[in-house]
Amino acid sequence: DSGVTQTPKHLITATGQRVTLRCSPRSGDLSVYWYQQSLDQGLQFLIQYYNGEERAKGNILERFSAQQFPDLHSELNLSSLELGDSALYFCASSKAGEQETQYFGPGTRLLVL
Amino acid sequence: GNSVTQMEGPVTLSEEAFLTINCTYTATGYPSLFWYVQYPGEGLQLLLKATKADDKGSNKGFEATYRKETTSFHLEKGSVQVSDSAVYFCALSGMDSSYKLIFGSGTRLLVRP
Numbered sequence: 001d002s003g004v005t006q007t008p009k010h011l012i013t014a015t016g017q018r019v020t021l022r023c024s025p026r027s028g029d030l031s032v033y034w035y036q037q038s039l040d041q042g043l044q045f046l047i048q049y050y051n052g053e054e055r056a057k058g059n060i061l062e063r064f065s066a067q068q069f070p071d072l073h074s075e076l077n078l079s080s081l082e083l084g085d086s087a088l089y090f091c092a093s094s095k096a097g098e099q100e101t102q103y104f105g106p107g108t109r110l111l112v113l
Numbered sequence: 114g115n116s117v118t119q120m121e122g123p124v125t126l127s128e129e130a131f132l133t134i135n136c137t138y139t140a141t142g143y144p145s146l147f148w149y150v151q152y153p154g155e156g157l158q159l160l161l162k163a164t165k166a167d168d169k170g171s172n173k174g175f176e177a178t179y180r181k182e183t184t185s186f187h188l189e190k191g192s193v194q195v196s197d198s199a200v201y202f203c204a205l206s207g208m209d210s211s212y213k214l215i216f217g218s219g220t221r222l223l224v225r226p
Contacts, residue, residue: 002158033213043157043202043216056211090156092214100145100164100206102214104157 003027004105006091012111018079021108025072025093031055032074033094033102034066038087049074050099081112115140117203119217126193126224134188134220136177136203144205146170146179146186147214151200160188160201193224 003026013019025032034046045058049068060066063081068074078085088109092102120135138144148160148170161170166181175190186203203217 002156031212035214042218043214045213045215048211048213056209056213058213092157094212099212101147101159101162102206102212103159104149106156 002103002105004091004093004103006089006105006108008108009106010109010111012113013081014113015081015083017081017112018077019081019110021076021078021089021091021110023074023076023091023093023105025074025091026095026103029093029095029103030072031094031096031099031102032068032072033092034060034074034076035090035092035104036087037090037107043090046076078110083112086110086112115144115205115215117205117215117217119201119203119220122200122219122221124220124222126222128195128224128226129192130224132188132190132193132197132222134201134203134222136186136188136217138184138186138203138205140184140205143181146177147204147206148175148177148186148188149202149204149216151202151219153199157202193222195224195226198222198224 005024030051046060048056066076092104145164147162149157161172163170163179169178200219204214
């Protein structure tokens with residue numbers, strides 16, 4: 001158990017819908033990262049937050065957005081969902097001073113029908 | 114750009130065999146290097162890491178040495194067990210202020226009794 005929690009574990013929804021994925025980092029970790037794992041693209045970095053502020057963006061679609069709240073939990077919002085958004089979404093966290101070492105949550109498996 | 118290349122899988126071994134999974138990287142500067150493992154139906158677990166040239170990371174019998182001259186970080190284990198069956202990901206980080214991870218495509222290992 002890495003100490004990073006993600007909810008829900010599974011999500012099934014329809015095209016055009018909007019979903020919210022939630023992540024709680026390890027106690028004391030200030031950085032939260034979101035990654036997408038799909039069969040065709042592999043593991044791709046989406047976005048990073050550090051202590052409530054957006055720090056970096058990767059290959060994140062405009063239909064996707066995220067935020068980190070004062071209690072440091074983070075949410076990833078996916079809207080206007082398409083079939084191709086079906087993937088495993090991971091959250092990871094790291095502590096200040098050792099940000100390159102990231103600990104991953106169990107992931108949320110999203111299926112868009 | 115920065116990238117990680119892993120050997121194609123699956124790798125199929127008998128129990129107690131020697132394991133090598135090759136990983137090479139392309140990066141400007143000196144990244145930190147990681148191996149993560151993903152067991153079936155689970156998230157990514159940090160297996161080991163190395164942060165500078167000639168460092169050896171080790172954990173649970175697995176080892177990898179950061180070789181700057183060959184830009185490699187090959188994963189080895191002297192005697193694999195059935196329980197080591199999983200997908201192994203090589204990754205690099207530390208190339209910018211975000212510390213985002215760049216992953217290889219993963220190598221599936223299947224260990225037969």
